[in-house]
Amino acid sequence: MSAVNPQPTIAGLKCSHELCLLETTPDWAATLPELLAELARRRVNLPLVLDLPCKAAAGRVALCLEPAVAEEAWDLARRAAEAHGLGAPRLIRQVVLVQFFPLSQDLGLPAAALASLARAGLTPLGLATSLSAVVLVVRQEHLAATLDILARDFDLPEGLSPPEARMAVVQSSRTREEV
């Protein structure tokens, strides 16, 4: 008996609006707090942050950012890299987060997604899970194909709401005390 469902069942499939992906070289673990503190001071929201254990023991960082603040964040990251003697970070524009759930601690779900995309000749820019969902980072130009493939290869409930976000949450430039 196979433990892997040929068509994995998911309860939901969602995608973000357009974002940018900032990726660093390895050895950024010690520099990340400084960069994040500066981004927080500038009230920059980060829909995804990963400090990834990679080939080396030290971390390699991936951040997703709104396009409007991406250049500013990239500039900060480049200056931090220069100050700490690290390799230059790179910015990838026009990316989207595609999220599906529930994860249920099932490694088969991210594995199935990678296999489905690979069969179609698509490679995501990265993958991470929260405790409840799988998140793929994909190029915006691959979004439609990615959603089609996942909807085709995964068992989705009838009448599911569309994956595109219909509401954006925008943070005020002032805090409650200032209002």
Place this chain on the structure above:
Amino acid sequence: METVAIYSERPIKTYGLKVEHGLVLVTGQGRLADLVALQSSLAGVDPPPRVIHTSAWPEDDTWSISLCLAHDQLPALLAVLERAGLELSREPVPVGLIHLQGPHFGDRYGIVSQALEGLRQVAVAPLGLGAVVHSLFMLFEPAQCPTALEALAEYFSSP
């Protein structure tokens, strides 16, 4: 449609601030084809290893994968990785995981920075972290978990 949000509570409210012990962090590497082979490698493994967190990211042509799971799931996972052709980057490391979940983590700035600031105060550095949509998790050396949890509780409240 656009909703304007203002978040200013101190400490930051969460749905939960939880620690899980007895975990292990496995890091491996391989080609994209090896990651794809995980699917077939899992076939016939019943029950499949239960993995709490997975991340996979490319570095040039090589993909790094990191997996966090309960220690008793390790033998099954190592067998799956080997069949898929993924090599371990280093020996599996015992870890504890601290997890915080929203509300609104995906919509507000400064969450990860606040967590790292709390940890800095007690000179604890996570071995890895991820803030994905509404949740934040951090991996620590097991002995550092109590100190890390206490420090995070200064900045984040849970019901």
